[in-house]
Amino acid sequence: MKSIYIKNYKNLKDFKIDSLSKINLIVGKNNVGKSTLLEAISIFASGGNIISLREILDIRGEVYDFPYSLEQDKKLERHISSFLSLISDRDIELFIDNGISIICDISNDETILKKEVEVKLVKYIETSDSNNLQNIKRQFLSNEDPMLGDPNVEYGILVKNKINNDFQDVLYKLGGRIRQLLPNIIQKTKPYELVRTNEISRNKNPELFDKISLTPLEKEIVTALKIIEPNIEDINFLTEESLSRFNRMEERVPFVVFPLSSKKLRLTSMGDGLNRILTIILALLNSKDGFLLIDEFENGLHYTVQTQLWKIIYQLSEKLNIQVFATTHSDDCIKSFIESDTENKGKLIRLEDIDGDIKSIAFNDKERLNFAIQNNIEVR
Amino acid sequence: MKNYRNILLVEGKDDLHVVCNLCKCRNVKENFFVQDYDSIENAVKMFDLSINEQSTKYDYVGLVVDADTNIQGRWESIKEKVSKSNKYKDIPNELPPKGLVLKPSENYSPKIGVWIMPNNNTEGMLEDFVAKLAVDNDVLMEEAEQVLNSLEKRNIQRYKTVHRAKAKIHSFLAWQDEPGKPMGQAITAKILDPNSDKANDFINWLEELYQ
Structure with missing residues (x-):
């Protein structure tokens, strides 16, 4: 989408962004409406x-x-x-x-x-x-x-x-x-994936994995996980019985293997960063020709990891024709976002509460944004 | 980065020290933060950002830069940026001699001020302004003028003509008790008179902008 105009959705009463890019990073104070914006986009995408x-x-x-x-x-x-x-x-x-x-x-x-x-x-x-x-x-x-x-x-x-x-x-x-009630018309909707703030999507990830399993996109998962663990060789989802006494359900859980060892390790036992990357990459790979929405991009990720993850997102969103909207509170996230934007496909947008109305302020000029960052100007 | 809502943007460290020391001596209320940017281009870029993308972050924004050789050109390029922001009306074609202070025509944009050294309507730089703070007819200031003339007659000076004011003020400061004080310190030490009438317009401009 090139622009968006929202009326009467939660605190976005009369809100617009005139010019959007391929990859949009949304910043702003707590409660200003960053997550609300992502929600509105998901409503739009799903019709x-x-x-x-x-x-x-x-x-x-x-x-x-x-x-x-x-x-x-x-x-x-x-x-x-x-x-x-x-x-x-x-x-x-x-x-x-x-x-x-x-x-x-x-x-x-x-x-x-x-x-x-x-x-x-x-x-x-x-x-x-x-x-x-x-x-x-x-x-x-x-x-x-x-x-x-x-x-x-x-x-x-x-x-x-x-x-x-x-x-x-x-x-x-x-x-x-x-x-x-009204006739079952198939609306022209777009695919989208919404990655929430603390999401490690235990239920959704196996499904998302299945959709790209055995396709050329599958190898992108390991490429992304290697950002944190360079030695991961492969990943798959294996069935495990749930440990809950009351509910003997089967769950499919991600496992990874390392070279020179036949041991399969549960990814969920290996740290939040890896699991966050898994969730983000699976969402990305499943939003071809649609939208990827990530709330609080930086969660659980060291700034060096963020830089490499942004690079992957820029690459794959280009290849798979995905428009990306991410929110952040982090300075590091903004820096790594700018660093990875080698082809000028990204835009920083700040949401501000101006007298009770939420407005957007975009850094439309890359050079000006770079100047601001280099001079430690607070753009958030 | 600090979160000051009132800022004064200056070209370089010399400007920063002169302004800060002058303000201290004249008891100007310190309710603004002075920030230098290493070059005039960067100071103006920051000014531009502060009235556009960052406009909601500031209440008062001032800019102090040198006229150098073309005062009208300098003002034109700043005026263009103010006008492009679409937040200020009645922008004058020429800078008023006492400096410019403009209120925004919409809320949540800063009140802005522009002062072009030395006095908003001639060529020159910070050092010309500072030289005027010496006592009238100060014998060493006159001597400095003579020395520069003498060098120039013999064409042995190494400074560029545009930087003559720097050569003059620093020569003057070299011959004082405690030679070689930088301009800012010279003001505090009263080698240059902070209470001089010649500084009144500048002080008034600051006070009008930041109250």
Whole structure:
């Protein structure tokens, strides 16, 4: 995407970045909205898919699961409360009237393309034809509608995907099992992988590994792990029984081997840095033609490791056509990011809270950014 | 890197020491941080960054550079940067003789000030400004002038014409009690008079910018 414009998503009420690069490093104070920005990009990439919305709610502990026996109204209340965490100021009227909007310029060399993903809370009444029960009519109600008192009013999340003048809508019903109602249209979405702050993805990594296993990309995993352990020869995921007494599950766990030894070593016993690299590289290799989102890039990584990892990311993102968005608090991370940017594909963007509004300030000129770094100017 | 919100950007270490010592002697409130950049290009680059990408990080930003041989050219290049930031209105075509102080037209950008040595409207450099701090008709300052003239008559001087002011002030300082004091220290030692009227405009400019 060349630019992004976000409205009403959490603290990003009216936020835009006019010009994005291939690799974007986002800095800014705590709580300014760096992770929120990554979330918004993931929503955009997935076209507002309920699964990605759920993933975001999960991360923030705003899950909407509940015991089966809970009453209907309470279920609905919990669902609404959960989704309200996404709209700015938890403003339910804003959610219904305007909703969350993410607009990106995804033009390529041939055409101008603008895509918008909109997520709204909706109230509606369903009526079906008494002769033909398949024929369902849905009437959406606004905040002032006199029919609001009707006991048949339902609540849902309406997701709109708009590309230039092409619309696609999906409606998910709330209060009970969240079901997709509007026709099952396949939205033009992009692949993305979101690597969270402290993530060592025990569940996801085996799946991601399987997707590239036995392809030429598989060897890139060992190349990346060699940054920390130059002698690692190979890696694979092996099945182990979970050690939990209550839950005899099988888990697939990463193991590595070294030359001159037949011993297989559990990677998870070998230090956070290696596991963090594994998570990042697996995410990278699985986001071809899409987006790679990394929150707090520097976690668990020495600055020398960061430099080499950035080099790999620059290389592979070029080869696999991936746009990268990473956040950081670290000076070292910024330095290694700049050092590795030999072809001017990277951009540093700072988020700032200006009087309650979150704005972006980009270092559009590499030379100016280099000057700032060399003179120890605080760009974060 | 320190987190000062009020900064004064100067060309080099000499400028830094002169400004700091002058301020101490004149009791200027020390609510700003002086930073030197080894060259005029870098000082101006930093000034540029501080009104653009880094504008939310500063409340007051001052810039002090030498006019050298072309005062108008020097001001033009700085004026262009101020204008390009789109945050300041009413930028004058010529620098006011008492220095420039400008408030931003939007919030969260710094108030800025520009002073071009020696006095905002002639060629010259820091050393010309400093020389004016000597007592009027100081016999050694006049003698220094004579010596330089004598060298130049015989064409045996090794300094470039543009650096004449440096040759003069350092000659003057070589003949004082405790010879060879640098300019900053000479100010504190009252060899050069910090309370001279000739420094008033500069001090006033600083106070107007940083209050």
